[in-house]
Amino acid sequence: MKHIKEKAMKMLFFLAACVSIAAVILICIFLFASGVPAIREIGIFQFLLGTKWKPANNLYGIFPMIVGSFYVTAGALLIGVPVGILTAVFLARFCPKSIYAFLKSAINLMAGIPSVVYGFFGLVVLVPLVREIWGGRGMSVLTASVLLGLMILPTIISVSESSIRAVPESYYEGGLALGASHERSVFFTVLPAAKSGIFAGVVLGIGRAVGETMAVIMVAGNQAVIPDSMLSGVRTLTTNIVLEMGYSTDLHREALIAVAVVLFVFILMINLSLSLLKRREK
Amino acid sequence: MFKNFKKQWLAYRRDPKSFFLFFSVCLAALITILALFFIIAYILVKGIPNFTPDLFDRTYTTENVSLLPALINTLFIMLLSLLFAVPVGIGAAVYLTEYARRGNRLVQVVGITAETLSGIPSIIYGLFGSLFFVKYLGLGLSLLSGALTLSIMILPLIMRTTEEALRSVPDSFREGSFGLGAGKLRTVFSIVLPCAVPGILSGIILGIGRIFGESAALIFTAGTVAEIADSIFSSARTLSVHMYSISGEGLYINQTYATAVVLLVVVILINGLSGFIAKKIGGKNTDG
Numbered sequence: 001m002k003h004i005k006e007k008a009m010k011m012l013f014f015l016a017a018c019v020s021i022a023a024v025i026l027i028c029i030f031l032f033a034s035g036v037p038a039i040r041e042i043g044i045f046q047f048l049l050g051t052k053w054k055p056a057n058n059l060y061g062i063f064p065m066i067v068g069s070f071y072v073t074a075g076a077l078l079i080g081v082p083v084g085i086l087t088a089v090f091l092a093r094f095c096p097k098s099i100y101a102f103l104k105s106a107i108n109l110m111a112g113i114p115s116v117v118y119g120f121f122g123l124v125v126l127v128p129l130v131r132e133i134w135g136g137r138g139m140s141v142l143t144a145s146v147l148l149g150l151m152i153l154p155t156i157i158s159v160s161e162s163s164i165r166a167v168p169e170s171y172y173e174g175g176l177a178l179g180a181s182h183e184r185s186v187f188f189t190v191l192p193a194a195k196s197g198i199f200a201g202v203v204l205g206i207g208r209a210v211g212e213t214m215a216v217i218m219v220a221g222n223q224a225v226i227p228d229s230m231l232s233g234v235r236t237l238t239t240n241i242v243l244e245m246g247y248s249t250d251l252h253r254e255a256l257i258a259v260a261v262v263l264f265v266f267i268l269m270i271n272l273s274l275s276l277l278k279r280r281e282k
Numbered sequence: 283m284f285k286n287f288k289k290q291w292l293a294y295r296r297d298p299k300s301f302f303l304f305f306s307v308c309l310a311a312l313i314t315i316l317a318l319f320f321i322i323a324y325i326l327v328k329g330i331p332n333f334t335p336d337l338f339d340r341t342y343t344t345e346n347v348s349l350l351p352a353l354i355n356t357l358f359i360m361l362l363s364l365l366f367a368v369p370v371g372i373g374a375a376v377y378l379t380e381y382a383r384r385g386n387r388l389v390q391v392v393g394i395t396a397e398t399l400s401g402i403p404s405i406i407y408g409l410f411g412s413l414f415f416v417k418y419l420g421l422g423l424s425l426l427s428g429a430l431t432l433s434i435m436i437l438p439l440i441m442r443t444t445e446e447a448l449r450s451v452p453d454s455f456r457e458g459s460f461g462l463g464a465g466k467l468r469t470v471f472s473i474v475l476p477c478a479v480p481g482i483l484s485g486i487i488l489g490i491g492r493i494f495g496e497s498a499a500l501i502f503t504a505g506t507v508a509e510i511a512d513s514i515f516s517s518a519r520t521l522s523v524h525m526y527s528i529s530g531e532g533l534y535i536n537q538t539y540a541t542a543v544v545l546l547v548v549v550i551l552i553n554g555l556s557g558f559i560a561k562k563i564g565g566k567n568t569d570g
Contacts (some may be wrong), residue, residue: 001466005467006465006466006467009467010377010381010466012373013373013377013380013381014373014377014378014381015373016369016370016371016372016373016374016377016383017374017377017378017388017392019370019390019437020374020392020395020396020399020437020438021392022442023393023399023437024395024397024398024399026410027406027415028404029409030410030414030418031406031409031410031413034413055511082310082409083310083313083314084310085310086306086307086309086310086311086491087307087310087311087313087314087527089307089310090307090308090310090311091311094304094307094308094311095311096368103311103315105316105553105554105557106315106318106319107318108553108556108557109318109549109550109553110314110318112491112549113321113495113546113549114493114494114496114545114549115402115495115497115498116495116522116525116529116542117325117395117495117525117542117545118321119294119310119529120325120525120529120538120542121321121324121325121542123529124324124535125324127508132369138400144326149319151319153314153317157314181293181300181523182300183299183300183301183303183304183307184297184299184303186303187303192511207403210432211402211403211404211405211406212403213404213405213435214497214498214522215401215500216536218526218529218530222405238403238405238498241405241407242498242501243481245409245412247504252350257409257413260405260409261404262405263403263405264402264406265567267401267402267403267406267413267436268398270401271361271397271398271401272553274397275394275397275400277510
């Protein structure tokens with residue numbers, strides 16, 4: 001009797017472990033099964049490289065959204081990466097002990113703020129600010145980039161900080177012993193040694209920026225055309241789905257799922273490069 | 283103290299590059315912290331004066347824009363999601379740490395899939411939920427569909443934190459239990475899991491934080507009905523979705539501020555709680 005119970009529970013634990021595998025398989029099956037036929041019907045080149053997204057006229061080109069996602073993510077990295085890495089260096093090597101715990105919990109809090117709250121903040125603060133300074137409608141590539149740059153900060157900071165901390169102390173001490181100042185040994189011996197970890201943090205940040213939806217939708221203007229300047233409105237892959245899913249039918253709906261397939265493939269590539277990075281580290 | 287400053291200053295004058303590096307590091311940290319505080323302060327200052335009793339009416343109308351129904355729905359969805367995700371997550375972690383052999387293929391595959399799951403953006407979860415739970419399983423736009431979608435989302439989080447907590451339980455505990463004649467199952471339930479409770483709890487709390495903040499995954503699975511759900515099969519909006527919908531209409535800016543305050547306060551409380559538990563774990567480790 002007892003033996004059976006042990007066996008049964010082992011089986012249950014085993015099944016629980018398989019749930020995450022099943023979830024990934026189900027997600028792949030359902031996304032691809034509903035999205036790929038649409039891509040085939042539209043034509044893969046028409047779909048990926050077409051510059052007109054007009055569902056009413058049966059034109060389904062997502063190139064403007066791919067470019068939009070790319071611009072917004074690149075802009076976010078331009079802001080998030082330098083600030084994030086430097087803040088991580090501060091936390092790991094410069095921060096006085098007395099304020100460390102406080103800063104650390106502040107950064108955890110920053111990671112926990114919901115994206116709608118970020119989006120709303122962007123809408124009521126950043127959008128009017130951009131409109132005042134540079135003119136235009138204020139909902140733009142620039143606004144979305146700044147907001148996303150803020151949102152990916154905690155990811156970049158915490159991953160970079162732990163990889164900077166993982167560098168052996170002897171590197172730093174070696175730098176000091178050769179007569180370098182504290183700053184110079186941190187930046188020219190410790191930081192290069194931590195670069196693969198920092199890079200992993202940046203890649204995670206890219207994943208977050210590409211996948212962010214609700215914050216972007218509130219500040220980006222959402223025009224489905226290729227933006228011609230930093231101040232024109234932009235629509236990303238993610239926001240395209242949310243904007244039109246509610247009222248779409250038939251091919252339009254399937255095309256939106258196909259957009260999610262493209263997004264999913266992007267994210268899988270990012271995940272793959274992350275695990276390759278990790279493997280190289282070992 | 284003062285002499286040190288002077289010495290440092292002189293060193294910096296001789297070596298401006300070091301000073302520049304020091305300056306930029308401090309500036310970056312300052313930017314990060316100021317940005318966070320500006321966001322929080324701005325929302326609180328604008329939001330708190332907008333709290334009216336209307337906001338906490340039991341029913342939602344376009345006049346009072348009550349957030350109470352959404353708050354209650356959020357609690358329902360949270361409980362339901364945890365009901366699915368916590369047992370599965372803990373069970374999976376128990377299998378991976380206690381039963382599977384080290385270097386087992388399954389362990390590797392589960393690790394990879396969990397990592398994949400935690401990298402998938404919430405909008406894709408939302409679409410998957412609407413294709414699978416809403417359409418294929420026929421659950422419709424409902425609390426249940428939303429909660430099932432969210433439970434897949436937080437599963438990797440709970441699995442990972444539980445796994446870490448279980449691995450930090452010393453092997454001597456297990457050996458002691460076996461030595462006293464307890465079976466594997468008994469060892470897991472009465473020795474290993476109780477020791478790992480704080481770690482598991484901190485994972486659950488982080489999961490709650492994610493559930494509260496989630497909106498993209500819920501719009502197409504749980505829907506946007508602004509009433510308190512009658513059953514787990516009725517459609518309902520959570521607080522984040524509520525905030526998104528009323529901010530889009532442009533008429534309810536004040537109420538949106540107030541809703542943002544509620545969300546922020548919940549997130550701050552959750553973070554405080556998980557920080558507190560983390561400190562407790564840390565404290566215990568240094569004692570023993």
